[in-house]
Amino acid sequence: MIRFENVTKRYVTDGKVKTVVEGLDLDLPTGRSVALLGRNGAGKSTLLRMVSGATLPTEGRIVTRGLVSWPVGFAGSFHPDLTGAQNCRFIARIYGVDTEELADFVEEFAGIGMHFRLPIRTYSSGMRSRLAFGVSMGIRFDTYLVDEITAVGDAAFRERSDALFATRLETAGAVVCSHAMPQLRRLCDCGIVLELGRAYFHDDVEDAIAHHREIMARLAAA
Structure with a gap:
């Protein structure tokens, strides 16, 4: 509400x-x-x-x-000197979810390989977007906020992203x-x-x- x-x-x-x-x-x-x-x-x-x-x-x-979520896919709040994994664990602690569970989910979903354990400042914009969308989907929000989300990656990744977001909206609201x-x-x-x-x-x-x-x-x- x-x-x-x-x-x-x-x-x-x-x-x-x-x-x-x-x-x-x-x-x-x-x-x-x-x-x-x-x-x-x-x-x-x-x-x-x-x-x-x-x-x-x-x-x-x-x-x-x-x-209530932050805008889905927003990557601006990542700390550039922390790795993708460290950023995931930090966000998990803020939102009170299991740190390893979120990190494991995002690592598998984002599909950025060894970069997940490298500092965010070394990422391309596409990798940051994949990580950000994975973190957004890895936390079960009651309401998702979406501001001009643009799917990144190949067709298979975009299809997976659309399907996962549609699944989340079966039990949540969105703006x-x-x-x-x-x-x-x-x-x-x-x-x-x-x-x-x-x-x-x-x-x-x-x-x-x-x-x-x-x-x-x-x-x-x-």
């Missing part, structure tokens, strides 16, 4: 006040997979960061129940930010459209996609 209680988020950029949402009161049902839609700059990533706790609202509060409508249709059953500081909830993802496309068509016409 994710509850927004009179949530407002503003920030200043180039000397101007930008409002992401204002006075948002909304309950996202437990176990639902929510598509997060909006034009570029509407504040989708900011909203996800608020849900994760990485960014605080300007006013109001967000209440979550259960274990998914993506410009890829087929991905949103595959993963989500409802949606939120952000527009000019307001958030519009649609109980059917197709209605959310239609609303988003109407907004984009108006922008294109203008």
